[in-house]
Amino acid sequence: MNRITYLFILPVLLATMGSYCEVDVIDDPGFQFWCGETLCAWTVEQGAVRKVQTWHEHDYAVELVGSPVVISQKAAEGFSSCVRIELIADVETSAMVTVEIDYGGDGSVDWTSPVSREGYRSLSWEIRPGSEANSDSVFIVRKSGEGRAVLTQLRAYERCYGGM
């Protein structure tokens, strides 16, 4: 086949393989689901959290109150390939907040990154965890300082191509 033939075949192949999609590995990334005074999808392991309103009275976020505070969630899916993590937060540096991942849920933190974003700004990472990041992996948000820390979104997703 010559180059011209490939130019015709390539779009057809891409079309038949399906479209781009994203598979979320965290439930309630927007901290919108509240069961009374606590989050439904996240576990408060230490400290206290509070529901706060953000730009709209019905758009919620979670405030990590006091120190120390630890919230966590077991991954809804395994994520062995490239994972993008997006955080939107209003966090003072003195709050000393970190986002952590425990691959495989064995109790050891395998990936961590500090968060310092005042004024509801976004922050993102792309990580390639490898085969150890199965569906037992745990996402953790830890606050060690007294500063203000409000999280409005913590989303983690794998990119995929439907039909492949």
Add this chain to the structure above:
Amino acid sequence: MHFKHILAIAIALTCLRGAAPVLADDDFADGQSWGLEFGFGGGWTTDTAYTRTLENFGYVRDRHSRYRMSLAVEKTLFRYFSVLLQTNLLDHQRWDRSSGIGPDDRFEWGTWTLDVHARAFMPTPGGRFRGYVQFGIGPAFTPSRLYTRTSAAPTQSKYKELKVSYNLMGLVGGEVMMGEHVGFLFQGGYVFAPSLENRLGDRHQSGGGLLIAGLSGRFGRRL
């Protein structure tokens, strides 16, 4: 107020009204005093602190309608002056945010105005064409809707709000009569319409520039 003052005002108004028939041939649209105008066109609204905050919270603009509509009823009071009751469709936007699970969050709004305008116009000899400037003020209505999930239930909740604010509008335009009762109009200008305000104190401006073309109908008693 003395009787002579009232008499002076009455005489002045009579003179003003009475001057029109003398030059009736040059009156716009043969002096028909009522008009109905419908216009359709486009406008541009800039990004604001309000829309930048939506972006900060993970929203992405899905739809930003740039079409504008205008409907007005005009009453000519004097030879070069009229008042209008005018409604304009302004900014209409829709923003989406991935909820990570289930349907995306959605926030949308549209703004429309209801104004009283004062129009000063100048017809050409023969009264077939006129140019004008007008200024309007009135309320601006901005209904907004937020669709989001606030519980583990799969259905979204819908939260509706109506923001009532004000707007100021300045327009220049022209109108040419294509027949005894039907004309073609075009107008452009700027609208200042502060509308939505979020809990962080950011305000949106639903106005901006606009360009409109349309049709008009003239009828009613000759001046």
